[in-house]
Amino acid sequence: xxxxxxxxxxxxxxxxxxxxxxxxxxxxxxxxxxxxxxxxxxxxxxxxxxxxxxxxxxxxxxxxxxxxxxxx
Numbered sequence: 897x898x899x900x901x902x903x904x905x906x907x908x909x910x911x912x913x914x915x916x917x918x919x920x921x922x923x924x925x926x927x928x929x930x931x932x933x934x935x936x937x938x939x940x941x942x943x944x945x946x947x948x949x950x951x952x953x954x955x956x957x958x959x960x961x962x963x964x965x966x967x968x
Contacts (some may be wrong), residue, residue, distance in 0.1 A: 900908075915922050 915925075
């Protein structure tokens with residue numbers, strides 16, 4: 897059976913210390929990950945709803961064009 901060298905073992909121990917060193921650290925990371933996923937899903941869901949319909953532009957009539965020509 898192959899025994900890992902000193903450097904990979906130190907790396908694994910360092911990562912384990914970062915994750916489990918303080919109580920609540922891992923649960924805090926998982927909570928942040930869950931909030932990120934919820935925000936991502938909410939952002940995807942918002943794209944599916946159409947934006948509110950804006951009022952269509954008013955049509956210019958022939959009478960308004962004639963009035964503009966005589967006034968200016």
